[in-house]
Amino acid sequence: MEENAISLKEISKSFGTVKVLDNVDFDLKKGSVHALVGGNGAGKSTLMKILTGVYSHDQGTILVDGKPAEMKTYSDAVNKGISLIFQELSLIPTLSIVENIFLNRELSRFRVLSKAKMRTRSLELLAELGISADPSMLIKDLDVGVCQMIEIAKAMAVNARVIIMDEPTASLTEKETETLFGLVGQLKKKGVSIIYISHRMNEVFKICDEISVLRNGKVVAHRKTADYTLETLIGDIIGNKERKAFVHTSREDQISDETLLEVRNLSMGLRLQDVSFRLRRGEILGFAGLMASGRTETLEALFGVQPSDSGTVILEGTPRRFRSVQEAIRAGVVLIPEDRRREGLVLEHSVLENLCLPNLNGLMRGFKLNRRLAGELASDSVDEFKVKTPSVQTVMEDLSGGNQQKVVIAKWLKTKPKVLMMDEPTAGIDIGAKAEIMQLVRDFASKKNGVIFVSSELTELMAVCDRVLIFQKGRIVGEMLASQIQDEEVLQHAIQH
Ligand SMILES: Nc1ncnc2c1ncn2[C@@H]1O[C@H](COP(=O)(O)OP(=O)(O)OP(=O)(O)O)[C@@H](O)[C@H]1O
Ligand SMILES: [Mg+2]
Incomplete structure (x- = not known):
C-alpha cells in the first residue's frame, strides 16, 4: 500500500523573475501530522496553494496516493479529498455560516442536499469545534476567532483525507486552540493526514510527527519531531543568520518618572470596571490576561473605537476624550489591532498605498498627494522594517502573511505616535522578525514615547515589557515589574488566580 497521501516532487515556481520555490520535495505520510515551517516569505503558503490548484507550478509533479494528479483549480483538489484552510480568511462576510461552509459545493457534491440538511450538518460541525453560533448568523457579525473555526468547519465539511492548515491558530484563543488540537488528534485517528503551518x-512540537523546514524556497531539512530540539529547529529555520537574543534587557535608565498617559476609573458596562493605570515616558507596559479579561476593551476605549461609560484619560497632562479613531490618531495615540487582516490593511492596494494611508496629512500638497514624498516614505519603511517585497508598488495580497503584518506596524509607527498600543502584534511573524519587531518597539519607547503591549504569548510579554498589569474579568487585579517575573509560570499563575 502506498505510504504517502501526498508526494510533491521537484516543485519549482517563479513569480515574474523571482524564484520562490526551488526543486521542493515534500512527502505527507498517511495519518500523520507534518509541520511545514520557515521564515516569512519562505514559500510555505505558495507550496500549499500549488498543491491545491490555487496556483500553477512551473515544474515538478504532484502525486496523490502515489498517482500523478493534475491540480488545475481548487475544485480538483477538493474532489481528491484535499482541502486548504487559508492563512488569509476566505469567508464571505455578507453570507451566513452555513452558506459559507457549503459555498460552491451546494451544486457539485451536494446536489441533492436540502437547506435543512446543510443546517443540520453545520450544527454538527460547529458542535465538534465547540462553537455555539447559529448557522444562520452572518460572518461579518462574528469574532475573528470564530471565523477561523468556521474556516476549519468548511474544510471538514468535505470529509477531506488531507487537510492543510496554514497558521490556523494565529487568531484563536487558547481554549479554541486546545479544541483544534483535540480535533487534530481525532482526525489523525480517522486516518486523515494533516499539513500544519x-x-x-x-504547537509544532506538541502536535506534529515530523517537520520540514523551508528557507528561501528550498527544503533545507526534514526530520522526525523527536529528532529536533527547539534550538536545532530554530537554527534550521533561520540558517546561519545571527540568532538575536529574545530575552529581556533592562531598560530602567530609559524610563522617566514623568507620566505620559494616565487612565482613571475607565468603565464600560460589565466588560471594564474601574480600570486605572499610568504609562510613563519611555515605558513598555504589558497587559496580561485571559480572553475577554478586558485587555482589548481597554485599548479600544482608549483609541475611541468603543465609547466608555465613564472614566478620565489624561494625555501629557491634559484630559482627553476621543470620540473617534481620527481624534485619537491626531492626538498621537494609535492602536495596531488584533485582527490586522480585517482592520489593518487594504489587501487589493499596493504596499505604498497602505503605508501612506494613515500618513496622508504629511504627504498632501494642497489637494494632491506628493508622489515623491509618498515614494520616499514607502521605500524608507520597507528598508527600516525589512519588509520582503519585490517593490513598493506590489499589491499587499502578493506579500507573505508575516510581511503584510510588518507593513501594518510600519504604517502606524510612521504616523509618529506618542502612545503606541499593540494587540497581539507578532501573530504570524517569524522568529527572526519577532526579534526585529521587539527591537523596533524598544527603540520607539526609548524616544520618550510609551507602549502598551498585549500578547497571549507570555514569553513575549516577559521579553519586551518593563511592567505587566494583570487583567481579570474587566479589572486590573495586579501588577508585576519585569524583575519580579522569574519565569512564565509566575505570570501564568497571576493570570489564572
Ligand atoms: N501572487 C503572488 N505574486 C507575486 N509574488 C508572490 C505571490 N504570492 C507570494 N509571493 C511571494 O512569494 C514568496 C513566498 O510567499 P509565501 O506567501 O509562500 O510565504 P510564506 O512562507 O507563506 O510566509 P509567511 O510565513 O509570512 O506566511 C514571497 O516573497 C511573496 O512575496
Ligand atoms: Mg504564508
Whole structure:
C-alpha cells in the first residue's frame, strides 16, 4: 500500500523573475501530522496553494496516493479529498455560516442536499469545534476567532483525507486552540493526514510527527519531531543568520518618572470596571490576561473605537476624550489591532498605498498627494522594517502573511505616535522578525514615547515589557515589574488566580 497521501516532487515556481520555490520535495505520510515551517516569505503558503490548484507550478509533479494528479483549480483538489484552510480568511462576510461552509459545493457534491440538511450538518460541525453560533448568523457579525473555526468547519465539511492548515491558530484563543488540537488528534485517528503551518514552535512540537523546514524556497531539512530540539529547529529555520537574543534587557535608565498617559476609573458596562493605570515616558507596559479579561476593551476605549461609560484619560497632562479613531490618531495615540487582516490593511492596494494611508496629512500638497514624498516614505519603511517585497508598488495580497503584518506596524509607527498600543502584534511573524519587531518597539519607547503591549504569548510579554498589569474579568487585579517575573509560570499563575 502506498505510504504517502501526498508526494510533491521537484516543485519549482517563479513569480515574474523571482524564484520562490526551488526543486521542493515534500512527502505527507498517511495519518500523520507534518509541520511545514520557515521564515516569512519562505514559500510555505505558495507550496500549499500549488498543491491545491490555487496556483500553477512551473515544474515538478504532484502525486496523490502515489498517482500523478493534475491540480488545475481548487475544485480538483477538493474532489481528491484535499482541502486548504487559508492563512488569509476566505469567508464571505455578507453570507451566513452555513452558506459559507457549503459555498460552491451546494451544486457539485451536494446536489441533492436540502437547506435543512446543510443546517443540520453545520450544527454538527460547529458542535465538534465547540462553537455555539447559529448557522444562520452572518460572518461579518462574528469574532475573528470564530471565523477561523468556521474556516476549519468548511474544510471538514468535505470529509477531506488531507487537510492543510496554514497558521490556523494565529487568531484563536487558547481554549479554541486546545479544541483544534483535540480535533487534530481525532482526525489523525480517522486516518486523515494533516499539513500544519505555524510560527509557534510549541504547537509544532506538541502536535506534529515530523517537520520540514523551508528557507528561501528550498527544503533545507526534514526530520522526525523527536529528532529536533527547539534550538536545532530554530537554527534550521533561520540558517546561519545571527540568532538575536529574545530575552529581556533592562531598560530602567530609559524610563522617566514623568507620566505620559494616565487612565482613571475607565468603565464600560460589565466588560471594564474601574480600570486605572499610568504609562510613563519611555515605558513598555504589558497587559496580561485571559480572553475577554478586558485587555482589548481597554485599548479600544482608549483609541475611541468603543465609547466608555465613564472614566478620565489624561494625555501629557491634559484630559482627553476621543470620540473617534481620527481624534485619537491626531492626538498621537494609535492602536495596531488584533485582527490586522480585517482592520489593518487594504489587501487589493499596493504596499505604498497602505503605508501612506494613515500618513496622508504629511504627504498632501494642497489637494494632491506628493508622489515623491509618498515614494520616499514607502521605500524608507520597507528598508527600516525589512519588509520582503519585490517593490513598493506590489499589491499587499502578493506579500507573505508575516510581511503584510510588518507593513501594518510600519504604517502606524510612521504616523509618529506618542502612545503606541499593540494587540497581539507578532501573530504570524517569524522568529527572526519577532526579534526585529521587539527591537523596533524598544527603540520607539526609548524616544520618550510609551507602549502598551498585549500578547497571549507570555514569553513575549516577559521579553519586551518593563511592567505587566494583570487583567481579570474587566479589572486590573495586579501588577508585576519585569524583575519580579522569574519565569512564565509566575505570570501564568497571576493570570489564572
Ligand atoms: N501572487 C503572488 N505574486 C507575486 N509574488 C508572490 C505571490 N504570492 C507570494 N509571493 C511571494 O512569494 C514568496 C513566498 O510567499 P509565501 O506567501 O509562500 O510565504 P510564506 O512562507 O507563506 O510566509 P509567511 O510565513 O509570512 O506566511 C514571497 O516573497 C511573496 O512575496
Ligand atoms: Mg504564508
